[in-house]
Amino acid sequence: MKKCLGLVLFLSLLSAATMAQKIGFVDSEYILNKHPDxxxxxxEMKSLGDAWKKEAQNLEKEIQEMYNELKAEEVLLTEEMYDERMKSIREKEAAATAFNTRVFGINGQYFQKQDELMKPLQSEIFDAIDKVAKRNGIAIMFDKAADLSMIYTDPVHDYSDFVIEELGIEENK
Structure with missing residues (x-):
């Protein structure tokens, strides 16, 4: 009986300790926007993306010009000449599609470059969040900017400014 009572007491203390864990949140979007890098x-991503978009638009423009030239000269062309021109247009269209896929597709150059640029920054922010959480005894830290729905957040639990401080970012007020 004493063992059973001891077990119940231990489990209730364990449950109370678990319920007493501190929870906090950060707003990674807010933190990122404060980070000078x-x-x-x-x-850099905008410039690169704009250059690639311009290149894709130029390819589309060339294709449209090829179609316009074909349309204008269509009556003067033999069937073989017409077919040869259409083949050239299709090849150009295939090249344009391949370019768009290579650059803007899933795992394309644009997203790879974005990942390459952002990974070190995200890692730095994660390390700062980890330090802030450990220093403040926080067991669970949510990200307000993530897909997790947070209907209400009490600002007293917001540790974003502590993370910004940990990163050494000066507040520009």
Missing amino acids: YKVKQQ
């Missing part, structure tokens, strides 16, 4: 990396 983030704006630089965003600008």
